[in-house]
Amino acid sequence: MSEQGVNAETVEDKGLIQDSSVVDRAGILRGLAAKVKQLDQWATQPHTIKSPIRVTCVRAEIYAYSVMLQGLHDKELDELAADVEKIKVHVGMVEK
Numbered sequence: 001m002s003e004q005g006v007n008a009e010t011v012e013d014k015g016l017i018q019d020s021s022v023v024d025r026a027g028i029l030r031g032l033a034a035k036v037k038q039l040d041q042w043a044t045q046p047h048t049i050k051s052p053i054r055v056t057c058v059r060a061e062i063y064a065y066s067v068m069l070q071g072l073h074d075k076e077l078d079e080l081a082a083d084v085e086k087i088k089v090h091v092g093m094v095e096k
Contacts, residue, residue: 029071051078 042048043057088094 009063025075032064032068032071036061036068039064066068 015064039057039061043054043061045054048054083096
């Protein structure tokens, strides 16, 4: 696996940025999910059963799941905020 620096051009090429200031959360979560799957495969290999590599992979996998859950939580909060704004308009608390 080659290491590659993350810059705006690399991220744009992969479709992770919709415009220059908005990050596509779904694209990032898809990429993170793929990495988690790879970590899970590495952690469950027979030759890593008594290896410190397994512990490192499992820890990284758990951390990645935590990050994914935070991303999903943020998305839900954005949706709730939009719903609250719609309710405010419907009730007449704010103008359209």
